[in-house]
Amino acid sequence: MGLSRRRWRTSSAGVLLEEVLVGPAALEYLDALHALLDRFWAAVNGSRGPRPLADQRTAFITGLIEIASNIIRYAYPPLSAGKIEIRLRLHRDRVEALLTDWGQPFVEPETLAPDWSDELPESGLGLSLARRALDRVEYDRDSSGRNHWWLVKLL
Amino acid sequence: MTIEPRGRGTAIVRLVGRLDLISASGLKEGVVAAVGNGQHRLVIDLHAVPFIDSSGLGALIGGLKAARQAGGDLRIARATEQAAMILELTNLNRVLVSYGTVEEALANF
Numbered sequence: 670m671g672l673s674r675r676r677w678r679t680s681s682a683g684v685l686l687e688e689v690l691v692g693p694a695a696l697e698y699l700d701a702l703h704a705l706l707d708r709f710w711a712a713v714n715g716s717r718g719p720r721p722l723a724d725q726r727t728a729f730i731t732g733l734i735e736i737a738s739n740i741i742r743y744a745y746p747p748l749s750a751g752k753i754e755i756r757l758r759l760h761r762d763r764v765e766a767l768l769t770d771w772g773q774p775f776v777e778p779e780t781l782a783p784d785w786s787d788e789l790p791e792s793g794l795g796l797s798l799a800r801r802a803l804d805r806v807e808y809d810r811d812s813s814g815r816n817h818w819w820l821v822k823l824l
Numbered sequence: 825m826t827i828e829p830r831g832r833g834t835a836i837v838r839l840v841g842r843l844d845l846i847s848a849s850g851l852k853e854g855v856v857a858a859v860g861n862g863q864h865r866l867v868i869d870l871h872a873v874p875f876i877d878s879s880g881l882g883a884l885i886g887g888l889k890a891a892r893q894a895g896g897d898l899r900i901a902r903a904t905e906q907a908a909m910i911l912e913l914t915n916l917n918r919v920l921v922s923y924g925t926v927e928e929a930l931a932n933f
Contacts, residue, residue: 696846703842703875727906734877738845791886794878794914801913
């Protein structure tokens with residue numbers, strides 16, 4: 670976990686298991702991502718690696734789907750055929766997801782972490798929810814114009 | 825989604841499958857239409873909903889607002905572990921009251 674801000678993008682040290690899904694950044698990708706998660710947990714259960722607890726798996730899925738949904742909704746202009754890639758990885762101490770897209774830079778909204786109980790917001794909850802569900806949520810854009818997200822749930 | 829009227833402005837909304845970016849708008853429209861038809865006391869049965877994301881949560885909040893504006897309310901029943909977790913993480917469990925059974929939720933109207 671002691672990775673520097675940018676090292677996480679390229680480091681595959683300590684990966685016990687990996688599942689990858691590449692596809693169009695469209696709503697159908699979410700169905701495929703849930704299927705990928707099912708395969709990933711099945712592989713985790715059959716491995717000699719650590720077994721994430723049920724609530725750790727649930728939190729990981731919840732945070733991951735929020736960030737993937739944000740990419741599908743906002744990374745590309747409507748009706749453009751953009752791409753998204755997600756790698757799910759098991760380590761001794763964590764499960765992580767590496768998300769890549771080739772869309773516009775992510776700009777964090779100014780109104781982060783709204784007081785949910787006061788305002789009853791109907792949208793804009795995704796990133797804050799991901800941060801609460803996960804242990805790390807990192808974003809970086811590389812010099813080739815790719816966006817990278819690193820999502821971690823510690824075990 | 826099926827809407828089961830129970831009389832006196834009360835109805836049960838039963839959902840099947842994930843409540844997410846794909847399906848959330850359908851729920852919001854369904855609830856708003858039900859409220860428009862005079863069913864402003866709604867119980868959303870989440871028993872067959874294995875996963876809710878923030879869009880789904882937004883649809884439930886939208887439905888709650890519509891019901892309250894009509895003088896009613898919206899409760900949820902039989903939330904799964906994931907649904908309970910997302911409600912707790914967002915503190916929305918304070919406004920979206922969850923009941924163990926549909927009958928309990930109905931009895932409290």
